[in-house]
Amino acid sequence: QVQLVESGGGLVQAGDPLSLACAASGRTADMYMVAWFRQAPGKEREFVAGIRLSHNITRYADSVKGRFTLSREDAKNTVFLQMKRLKPDDTAVYYCAAGSPVLSTDPVVYDYWGQGTQVTVSS
Numbered sequence: 001q002v003q004l005v006e007s008g009g010g011l012v013q014a015g016d017p018l019s020l021a022c023a024a025s026g027r028t029a030d031m032y033m034v035a036w037f038r039q040a041p042g043k044e045r046e047f048v049a050g051i052r053l054s055h056n057i058t059r060y061a062d063s064v065k066g067r068f069t070l071s072r073e074d075a076k077n078t079v080f081l082q083m084k085r086l087k088p089d090d091t092a093v094y095y096c097a098a099g100s101p102v103l104s105t106d107p108v109v110y111d112y113w114g115q116g117t118q119v120t121v122s123s
Helices: none
Strands: 002-007 010-013 018-026 033-039 046-052 057-060 068-073 078-083 092-098 117-122
Touching (some): 018 033, 046 068
Parallel strands (some): 010 117
Antiparallel strands (some): 002 018, 046 057, 068 078
């Protein structure tokens, strides 16, 4: 089992930056990929960004390319999502996920999920 804990959410103004962290514990060797998803009220959970840990390959949703960046601190088993130029449309609960053998945008293939952290961007 892998346990994931997100942190760093909050209320910011449009254009501000914010950084989220996903800290993993347990059988971290089973993580393979770490991805961020988000879910706004009334909408489906959508892929934001992901990283294949073994090769450091990243993938971003078109809506966040150029604004969001993934980074990692292996010593702390933590993956960061650095968000810049935030927009009101970025408002959602952000979830960290792991355990998929492929870097997929489909949430159903991920085995492990964090509890989520709220990001609210005011206009």
